[in-house]
Amino acid sequence: MKISVDPERCYGSGECVYRVPSVFTEADGFGAVIPGREDAGDDPRVREAAERCPSQAIVVR
Template sequence: MKISVNRDLCYGSGDCVYRVPSVFTAADGFGAVIPGRENAGDDPEVREAAERCPSQAITIGE
């Protein structure tokens, strides 16, 4: 499952980076998916990070 972060919604809380630093990083003050980790959406920790994102900027899809 593919992960993406909508930069228009993200306000840079860093919660995703704190929760799953192996998948998320901060880029220019916003959350981003580490290149090569875009398909880690099946990971339960990634799903939790998406659910708990304060700005609801993380999406997981096909």
């Protein structure tokens, strides 16, 4: 499963980086997926981060 962060929805709370720093990072004040980690969508921590994202900006497909 692939993950991404919708930059139009993200408002930079940092929840994703706090929850899964091995997959998410901060870029220009907003959440982003670390390059090369886009396939980490099967990780239960990533799914939890997506569910708890306050702006619902994390997309798992």
